[in-house]
Amino acid sequence: MIALSSHLNQIQILFLWMTIVGTLPISGGSLMAQGADTLEHTLLWRIEGNGLQRSSYLYGTVHTEQAFGFDFGDSVLPALLSCETLASELHVDSVSAQVLRLIFQPDSVIDLQVEMGEENYAKLDAQLTEKLGLSADYFRYTDPSFLMLIIKNIEVKGKKLEDVVNSDGVRRREFPKIGELPRETFLDAWLFQTARLEGKQVVGLETLAEQIAISDTIPLQERLRKLIDVVEVDLVERKAVWDNLVQSYKAEDLNTLLALFEEERMAPGLYFKLLTERNRNMADRMVRLMQGGSVFTAIGAGHLAGEGGVIALLRNKGFTVVPVFSEKNNALRAYNPPDRELKWYQSEYREGGVYVQTPIPTIDFPADKLGHNKVRLKVAFDITTGLQYYVMEVDLSFRAVLRGNIVENLKESWFSGEDEVSFSSLLAPRSDRIREKKITVDGVEGRDISGVDDEGQLMRARIFQHGEKIYLFRCSGSIGMVKSRDDTRFLQSVRFDPIPEKKWEEVWLRDIDLSLQMPGKPTHDTVEEWRDSYGFHANIITSWAVDPATDIYYGVERYKIPVGYLPRNDSVLAAEMLYSEISRDEVTDEQVIESPKDPSGWMRFRKQYRLELASGMVVTRRIELKGGYVQSMVIIEPSGVSDPERADLFLNKATFYERTLAPKDYRRTYPEQNFSVTLIFPEVDSSDYSLYSGKKQFTAGQWRGNQSFVATCETYWPYYEVESDSLLSDELRSEITRYGYGDTILAEEIVESGGLRWHDYQVAVGYSDRPGFFYRERVALHGFRLYRLRWFSLNPKDDPAGADEFFASFQLLSPQPEGDPYSRKVDLLLNDLSSPDSATRNLAVAALSYYKFRDEDQKKVREALGKRYPDDTDSTSEPMGGLLRAFVLDSEREESDLKFLEELYSTLSPSHSSRSEILGMIANIHSEHALKTLGRLLADDPPKNPYPYQILSTFYDDLTNVKYLYPGLLRLVGDVEWRDYVANFTIFALDSGEITLDDIEPERTYLQSEGVEFLKRFRRPRTLFGIDEEEYYWPWSADRMITLLGKLPAESEVDRQFERALRDTNMNVKRAAIIGLMRHDRPVAEKWLLKVAADPTERVALWRGLSSLGKEESFPEEYHTRLYFAEGLILPLMNEYDEFPDEFEYVADKKIEWNGVSARGYLFKWRYTWEGEEPWLIAFAVQPDDPNQVGVDGTSVRFAWVDFDPEKIDEHFEYLMEMEWE
Template identity: 25%
Template sequence: MNYFNNLFVRTFRCVPICFMLLLSWQFNTAQAQEANSFLYRITGNGLSKPSFLWGTIHLQNEALFNFPDSLYHYIESADAYAMEIHPDSIVGQSLDYYFKSKKKTTIGQMVDAETLKQLKKKYQSKFKEPIENLTLAEAMLKQNNQAFAKAAGTKKMDTFMDMYLMTISQSMGKEIVGLERVEDRIKLMDELLFNKNPEYVLGDFTDDKTSQQLIKAYLNTDLNAVRNYVSAMPPEVEEPFLSGRNKLMLQKMIPAMQQYSLFTAVGLAHLPGDQGLIQLLRKAGYTVVPVYSKQKIHASKYEPGSMTNVAKKKAADWVTVNLEESGLILQMPGKPSENDVKNTGLKMHMYIDWQENMFYYIMHVVSQEDITSGNQDSMLTAAAIGASKNSSGKEPQLLRSIELNGLKGKEALFSSKEMQGIRLVLFSRNQDLYMLMVGANDSTKLFGTNANRFVQSLQLTAKKDISFITYTDVEELFSIQFPGTPDVNPDGFSEKDESNRHLHEKILYKRAAGSSTETMVKVLRINEYGDFSNDKELMQNIYEGLRGVSVKESLEHIDTQWLQHPAAIVTGKMEGGIQYELRMLKRGGRLYTVWYFDNKLTYNAIAKDAFFNSFALLPYPTMNLRKMTLDSLEVGYFDSLAHFANRWGSDDSTEINAYNPYWALAMETKQLELKPYTWASSDSALLMAMLEKVMLNEKATVIKMAYTVYQSVPRLDAWLQLKESASQLRVRLHKWGSKVYRQQMMGDETALQMPVINQWFDALSIGKKATPLDVTKNTSATVFELLRHAPDEDAFATLVRGLDELPFTRNELPMLLKEAAGKWSRDSSYPNLQDELWDIIDKLADSTDIAAIQDAYIKADAAGNGQSKALRLLVKLGTTNALAFVQKNVPFTKEKEPAVGNFFGVFYQHPEAIAPLLPGWYKLVTDTTYGPAVVMMHQHAQDSNYAVQTPASFQEDVMTLGRNMLQLISRNKDEYYPYMNEVIKALGKLATPEADGLLFDYATKLADTGYIGYQALQQLIDHEVYPTEPIAKYSADPYWRSSLYSLLEENEQVKVMPAKYRTQLMMAEAYLYDNVDDYDIDTLIAVGERELLFMGKKYRFYLFKAGLYEEENKLSYYHAVAGPFALDRNNVSLQEENVYATYLSGDPFDKKNVDKWLKEYLKSLEEEQTEVDAPKEEE
């Protein structure tokens, strides 16, 4: 029921937008005096017939419709009528924008709760909808609508001026021309109002005085009065809304005038000024002269064609609308606009009769539940009441049961702020709901001849079967049959992290017309090296997401093969009776997910299987191989690659990289001094590990095929003689003197078998042959033998760095545990061999290895960190036996304490392990070594919703711990105390006078220790306690000043910060310390301020001389700047949120070049932002 009602309410809200779009008015500026005429004749420049220009006002006020007789004459003699927006496009394009455009930001999302409360108090009475649900553009349009409706007075015409002139032109059979598009108009509105203060729109944008002055100027035919009134319009409003639009309209007018005599009626503001249509036409070579008339004829007295013998067009013929997918036939007074709204099941058709100021509307929606004789009355009644309340805030004036052509339904009558009357008729059949609506400003027309004809013409027919079309995607290499043309990347469907530029996503979605069947294909493609074969984390995320939306225990999953590739089939049910099947297929660098959804009542297994069976993979395209020469080296590359780069490194290395959607190529040359043991004892895979990880995928754990090409050395089998596995990687190594060349190709296995791939390898020409490698040793023990016999510490460290590139397997886990438990004399803090080995073990181990890990803990060398690493791994695995072992062996003694932060940090990643362990550790809360970690685990368990029995003494124990830690830290403030932030939070949660008193002691006594004292102060401020001394200390510290100001600002207590720190200069210093992360500024000297244009606006910037100790006892000075700030010095916040210019330069400070440096830096920032904002072409 909620689904059905929400769909109807959402749909009904959009109807008034069609009318409000035409009620906006703008003005222009001009320098010279204008002729006091709104009517102009256009000739010359090759026109065979004259054309005409008229300035309108978008109102219905009867007094404004007293037109010069020349206007009627020109309309009758013209061949076509042009207006700003074609009326037939208003419905379709505005509904498209409402339903299909990107997510809009509402007022409720723009302001905090307190600001929203004040806005609602002042302005809610102006709107029927909650203002927090409106965008700024919608709010402005509604305010304009109300203001102009009030300005129209009680005596109004049936429609506003532009539409009146259009209807009389239409009645004479003239063609109607639109000069603009609806979506462009709305986009301009959104851009104008972007990031504007809602108070500006709700309070000052439109008022009654403005509209009254406009009417007065129009009645006096005073174009100069209009010009003078708007002379102060800001350029950022005038240019897009008037000058820019004038140029676009002129581009449409000129070809139309060359074709026929054109009568153009546009808003009066578009006529005057140097960039107005009058002057633009003259600049284009046309003669434009004003037309004056002594006689005026009111529109109520004019009959179309009375000025000349013009044949009148017959009234618009009614058309039969046959909606085969929806299963209905009816008649409408003209051809309706059609909107198939994405992801809703809505099928909408609307026709607006502008002459009668009425609209006719039909909508079909497939409900998620069957509508039966038992629930039909209640469902239709609820829908009618919901529509009325959404429109007027009241229940319907009339609500009754009706019967039409054998159909039973409901009929309702209500009003809205946009329309005086709305007649709603509802019928249903099975899951299908049909809604007919008639709206009119004259409510007597709701049951007139035309309205009754529309309603009574409804006939239900058999619904047309779903027809499928073949969709072929050459970019993502697949084809499938969709139930119609799919939507590409529809809004609201993507779940990809936008910051991940290495992953490309494409979504195709189609809901079958007149049906609840939904189909979708989603393709994820890795843009560079890698494939999806081993991406267990991604697969797990997909399954977890499905679990979150599926009915409990309905999810079923099987791994299989589909189209000769690894695949999975997932089925399940969702709330609301939705049943689905998902198939995932992995092919090299692409993951295809194919979806089929339907209502459980109509789920058709045959149709579902036909959909999946239509999915096919396309073969990889052929690639043309070319050659290039780099120094004396010839390199092969493909001419159709998406990217090709030559990069010269600082370490005497050269890399040539190329990527395309199917595979990746790379060649690296590196000049090395290779130690003898490296060449004598390693094979190709280990050598590659030592050559830095420049071109290898970080996630790759297996090298599928290793190739060496040295004189006569044959191809090697895979490293450690592993079977061919997931990572599709081909590598060939070449040695030429002191240079090693490594070629590698990554991609789908099928792609790697293409002949052109081997041709690429063969295209490499070095010109000199190298000595072959000694590859006699090829066992995993080789690695540790090399480590034991490494000639020096550097060689040892080099091998350690390469370990994680080697493809260890579970077969080698016992060896790895043995080596990780031992002691290595050459091991260093970084890179640390034990850390590397335990990281490898962590990736390989599972719950079947608990006993082996426990044994490694027992045998671990006491001088190393093996025991701590083993306990962390047991916590991660989390079995009952593992946790029992942890509980027994955690060394809670002063003589054998682990690194507290290192060990207990694992519980953050695995909070499920806390609950069984925590009860035995509560006795340690008051201990200064382990207490903070226990408090952390207690709070993390609560935050993660794991039930833990808390002892009665816990609160008092936390207080005791807090007092003990304060004494300890006060004695030695330079030490690091893990998890003290959790202790401070725990004290804050107590929210007792005693706890606040202890926090006050922390904030006061530790104000010079940085984060501990500041966190205590944060808790006090959250409790509305504002201690003077610590606030003054942290305000004086530039490292904390801006954070403190933001915190006080949120609590509306900025005045408790000393006034001398609440200045732009002081905050500029603070923002600079905040934003310079890579350096510690030792001294900062203010050298001046500048007011400059930046990002199109004038701002203030503060300049500094920043000193850094780069050599002992010697300061080096650099340029630094903070900004932009508003010109109002009371505003201490940075402006231009996305383009902060707070920066410590690497340029040495030069007083003479301060201004030059600043301007160049700001210019570079603007250019960078322009590139960020520019639309990106998709590879």
């Protein structure tokens, strides 16, 4: 991210743009071509008569900060001081925040690189790089009018800050004398500020919205033309034009200034908007103001002269407007404005109890631009002084304090450029430190720092840590900061509320199941994932609080890990946790303290560590393994601070809840799953899954000594309709060996227990680093459910009785009922969709997707589709989705089925997900009646939450009757959810011949209009004013739309978008644009054909596209070779299967026999370099033996993951020619 000050440096320019709107000329010529010398040479005019009680004044300004604008005559300031009100074009303060929003949240969709063309864009880049040190890409999406003004103002307007070397040899920035620099703000803003200091009322004659509306009326092509003119005008010529304007203003020659403006080439309507209409509005508003008192009006000098100028308009209204002459004697030199303290606005972070004042209201910097969810930033820019204000609040995370003094680190990162903290980039640009001192405000210690950045701006900042947050107050600006003293007022206005005292109290951490003493309730609770080097992972729940009396942090972390999944050395685990956040390089001393034993006997491990860090901080961490959890308690003490009494209270008074610790018998009953089981340890995890078969699972575990045991119980719907012991056995054995990572079945047997016939397995897990990890499993079928029990342990010899006890405790709640099990299963399944138990409903829905309903069950399915279910919403119904998949369409009752589905479709809300499923079912019928129904529904009542692929994909194998979808289907191209699918499908249908352009013709105009609008918006993710803005960029979308529009009759705006697409960086889009233009018989420059042909991924596609048009001769001759085509065949296919290789080289070619025809084979080698130097592999492509037949059908491609050997060229050819290829 570019520094925030870089954004704010553009605000003055943007404000100038708003007030100047292109009034400065860019080309030379006869300056008096249209302006007769009709007005006296003065910028100041007195307004009298027509009922005015007091005289008012009109003054012509120039929107500049250069000295010539401030060389007042001796009559100007007295006139201003004699009036009650100052009226300027805009009320400077009121629009500042709005201007900031334009900077940070622009709406521009203009791509200058595309619109200007490469040659002009290169010229623009050269000028900006030379004068500003910024490439054109920095302004690529900027409005041309704004950028034109920037270029006009890049000439040197004052002496730059100079590098000097102090006596200590350190290079620093220093300011030259005040008189050597231009003023910090432009003339209009200076007058505005001066009037406020003099106690005058200040008003604006126009609003920002009106200014923007005027700019928007300038056609894009007009703005681009003027920008290109500015770029093409030589700097010497532009400087001469500028000098003419300066001399005319110094001479107070309003007639010549108007002539300069009128020389601009623009449409009459645009001239009316820019000057005539604005002049009328300002004159009318001036009259209303003057009727209430004396007014000093300061507007751009170009508005005063001419028949439509403000002077003439006021005279026409009956006012006497007379010139006021002055002597040029640098009247400002003797002027000292009153030392008046203006009203400022309070900005606050109320939650943190922090307050500061700024001269204008701050705005919140958009959170999505900051890139860090722990940072909140307020910004303000005072145009009257040129000062920029930042107020930043940063949350401290629990682990951030391990880095030491966070204020010091933040300060160092700002000045040294080292990213010690992740949010330091927000403080750029970097600066040489000039002055620093410690300060205390309301009892809060901080740092006061001053510096000059690389852009020559003075920066003053104060950084504080207040409670658990960091605050940065920063003011940046030019020499005006020193003169205004506003920086001092800003920094001295910072105030902190006292941090509320936290009393130590007993806190119940619900998520951690822990009660302990802490300094008040935890202020931060987080949940994240932890993963160790063995691949084990767990959710970490962290809670922490700080004692404000000592700044000591107290935190608790609980790692919720399924018990039995940690068969490793406890000390290794503890060390990994201990050093997961602290580098060993920072540890200066380490102690291991044996902690007292846990009297419950459930403690598997407890160690306490004390670490001294290089920063002086001390970290005490106690790690405990209990039940199914790993718990870590942490105390972080700042350097030189300790509180042993509180540390003992925190570490040794913690209490786990009984339900997670006490060993006893637990009889658990699961009515919905029809079983009960006895556990000798508590259930620690329970979850529902909707997998391919649906299941309900719970896990329970216990630590005994240094061993672990886990029991799980799962209930499934029968998957794949497995309803016999033999099939069940085959499925289970396959699952264990296929998905068990090398698991080995040690023993298996059939066991009768609890009224069920169980398949009992003993399995050794195949992890090499965990030898002996073992589980036993029993699986049985009962009616419509499958039951699965598992017992994990570290070794088969540990506790076989425990597994037997667990298995034997399983009991069914009710036996399998009598009657046809299949019918009972269907009835139960459909009834369970309405069960009050959500787990049962989930199981039933999951089973629907894989259940095979008989024909005689279809009536039940239809009845079930007409019902509503507990979890139904306006947008979704899981049971309905499953039932639709169970619905079997019958050709013999097609008409009634279609009527049923259409009626069901009409009862659902437009956004209901099942609407797409119903349309997909209708599409699958492919009859004329079905597709007419589908086409009517898509055209008249399309789904609002669509899944287009689900509906259209069925046609890719069978396009029968697809013409009945047209032209109604094309109405959906304006819907972003449908656009790409409709475009691609229509291309496919046209190419197949199933539809013709006649089928499209009724909607052709609409299709072209929507396509053009999409292509106008289409662009890459962009960076505007240095802030990354994510934009959707789908080259495939543009390619499909361009390809479709290219197949339609030519239309000028369509072809213009094709020409624009030629400049896109994506070759896929370029190629589609080339084919579209050539299909429309439009010329395409040879450079575009060369660019695409040079890309091996698009080369063959370009050839085929040109061949389809009979324009093969347009293909660049230099790439029309068998070798290039062989390369162009292989690389796209490799990307389709995996991705492009990092390196790809031609090896050899030879004459071969291919499918009984003489051909030529080309051998290539390729490799990836993901992990260093990977071995070369081989690839092969076939081309016709006749070089005149390049590009014809009959080519083929092979590539293989076989190591390349330069000594085995012939063997490689033979292998690739003989290999099977899907």
